Each structure stands twice: as structure tokens, then as C-alpha cells.
Amino acid sequence: MTVNERRGVKPKVLLVTTGGTITMLRGPRGELCPCEDAARLIATIPELKQLADIDVVSVANVDSSNLTPDFWLDLSKAIFQRINDYTGFVVAHGTDTLCYTASALSFLLQELNKPVIITGAQVPLEEVGSDGRTNLINAVRVAISDLAEVAVVFGTLIIRGTRAKKMSVFDMQAFISVNDVPLGTIGLSIKFSDFARLRSRRKPLFRPFLNENVAMLPVYPGIKPEVIEYLAGSHDGIVIEGYGAGNIPTGDKSLIPVIAAAIARGVPVVVCTQCIVGSTEMELYQVGRAALDAGAIPAMDMTPETTMVKLMWVLGQTRDIATIDSMMQKCFVGELHEVS
Ligand code: ASP
Numbered sequence: 001m002t003v004n005e006r007r008g009v010k011p012k013v014l015l016v017t018t019g020g021t022i023t024m025l026r027g028p029r030g031e032l033c034p035c036e037d038a039a040r041l042i043a044t045i046p047e048l049k050q051l052a053d054i055d056v057v058s059v060a061n062v063d064s065s066n067l068t069p070d071f072w073l074d075l076s077k078a079i080f081q082r083i084n085d086y087t088g089f090v091v092a093h094g095t096d097t098l099c100y101t102a103s104a105l106s107f108l109l110q111e112l113n114k115p116v117i118i119t120g121a122q123v124p125l126e127e128v129g130s131d132g133r134t135n136l137i138n139a140v141r142v143a144i145s146d147l148a149e150v151a152v153v154f155g156t157l158i159i160r161g162t163r164a165k166k167m168s169v170f171d172m173q174a175f176i177s178v179n180d181v182p183l184g185t186i187g188l189s190i191k192f193s194d195f196a197r198l199r200s201r202r203k204p205l206f207r208p209f210l211n212e213n214v215a216m217l218p219v220y221p222g223i224k225p226e227v228i229e230y231l232a233g234s235h236d237g238i239v240i241e242g243y244g245a246g247n248i249p250t251g252d253k254s255l256i257p258v259i260a261a262a263i264a265r266g267v268p269v270v271v272c273t274q275c276i277v278g279s280t281e282m283e284l285y286q287v288g289r290a291a292l293d294a295g296a297i298p299a300m301d302m303t304p305e306t307t308m309v310k311l312m313w314v315l316g317q318t319r320d321i322a323t324i325d326s327m328m329q330k331c332f333v334g335e336l337h338e339v340s
Helices: 005-009 039-041 047-051 069-081 098-108 132-143 225-234 258-265 286-293 306-316 320-330
Strands: 012-019 025-026 032-034 054-060 088-092 116-118 148-155 158-162 164-166 176-179 182-187 191-194 214-218 237-242 267-273
Touching: 012 039, 012 132, 025 158, 025 214, 032 176, 039 054, 047 054, 047 132, 069 088, 069 158, 088 182, 098 116, 098 148, 098 164, 098 306, 116 132, 132 148, 132 182, 132 286, 158 306, 214 225, 214 306, 225 237, 225 258, 237 306, 258 286, 267 286, 267 306, 306 320
Parallel strands: 012 054, 012 088, 088 116, 116 148, 214 237, 237 267
Antiparallel strands: 025 032, 148 158, 158 182, 164 176, 182 191
């Protein structure tokens, strides 16, 4: 039984549409395009009204490939301005960049006392076999539940916003929870894990700090140091997706001198792993140790997407390398396991 059912009040949910496959229609050549009237499509799901009084607002209407960090600010502001008016919030979003937005909302909206749920679909609501209907219904169910954090609801999983990753362009279970068990599962009923944050009298905080000028790239065999040199000259921070435990080439085309030079000019270099599961362990190999010695900051078990968004958020607050280093390795919203 939800908190509102116990109180005998019909819950109120704000559904924010942003575009994405869930509300897309086919264009003249069969390509999926944003639909003019996303609210009309949502209105075709009468079950939603059985669960809650739903208001619909649009913050964008694009393929999520076209979303930029200012959208995260607009979206989080739209939610925070109405935070006391609703039981919970649902954001309908394209799946391609959904986990970046989920991470951003997690850092921008902290100490939540109610759920902010993001969902989407692999198949548009208008088409046969769409997962959009079920995902939206489940998202609203979780939005009126006792959960109180930013979470992705997709398929049968409820995933902490900072731990979600799009794993499949095909499966209906498109997202997984990386380096942590899911916050919950959806089956005959909804079950939450012990570590899910539940509703309380916390006072939500809006922490809208964002420096968009961050670059991210993987290392790859043959990568030229000049690539990093260029990024360091044009960005305020760099995320490098290292190999395995955070390993960086140190041979003929060593990246170590350009990493050291970037840090010396005040551009932090954060190293995450390009593996999906696991944490950086940069002391393990000489090739990781060299980058650590040059001043690189390990991302530990954060996903690349969360590492990038967090670096933008941290750089929106400070340019001091030592402070950036300690903030990147501190857990704010369940994004990493701190090393004790
Ligand atoms: N390209 C789409 C988007 O991210 C994919 C989707 O929604 O599934 O907007």
C-alpha cells in the first residue's frame, strides 16, 4: 500500500515529456521522429489516471541524442519549482542519453523526499508491442511509492539514477544497474532493496552547478598524445576511459606527459574504466600507477556517463585540483563505493 493509499488521498504525479522513442511517430521514410503532441499520446493510457491525477508538461521534444547539459538544468528546475505540489515525478525520455540525464538529476536534485523517476521505451507507444505503456504505468506506480530518490524504471528494474546504463538496443530490458544491485524489481508487486532511500521529512536541495566544458574519450590502441593535448587546451576537464583497471598507454606514444601537462595547467584528468563492470585500481599495473603519479584522478566504480556528469557538476563549484580530486572520490548520491 502506498503512502497516499494509507492516507486515503489520490496521489498527484507530474509527467514531464522530453521526446524520445516513447512518444515518437514514423516519418515519411519510416524513420522515428519526435511527435508534435506528446501529451495526446500519453492520454491514450487510461490506466495512468486510475493510479494518480496526472499533469503533463513538456520540457523538450527531441531525440535524446540532441539533448545538451543546459537541458538538465531546465528539467531539474522544472521539477524543483513544483517539488511540493506533487506526490512524485515521472520523466519520459529517450533511451540513448537517459543515463546521463538520470545522473544529472541525481546531482542537481539532492536530499529528495519523494521519487523522481525516468523512463522511456524501445518501441514507440503508437506501435504494436510497445513497452512504453508498461514502462509508463510502472514509472507512475514507483512515483507514488515510498521511494525517495532519482531512479530509472525500465522493464522489470528500478535502478538508482547514477548506476544506470543502456545495455541493449534490442532487449526490452534495455538498462542494467552497474556495480550495485538494483534499487528494486517490478513483478507481481514492487519490491525495494534494503538500501533504497525512502520518503522522509528531508528538505530537498537544488544544487544547479554545471560546467559543460568537459570532454570524454576512450583510450584505444595507437591513440595520439596530441588528442589529449588538444582537449586539455580547449576544455576545463577531461574524462579518459582507460583500459581495464584504469590503464593508460605509457609506451612510444605515452599519454603520461600530456596528462601531467593538462593537470599542471589546471585541467583535471579523471580516469574511469571502459569495462562495464568493476572499478579502477590504478595502483595495480605500472601503466595505471604512472597516470596516478602524474595526478590523474581515479573514477573508481562510477560509470563513464556518471563520471562525466559528476565532473561537470564538481567543476561548476570549484577549479581547485585538490578539491576536485577529493569531491570526485567522495560519494554524494550513491554514485560510487568510497574506499575506506
Ligand atoms: N534515439 C532515441 C532517443 O534517445 C532512442 C530511444 O528513445 O529509445 O531519443
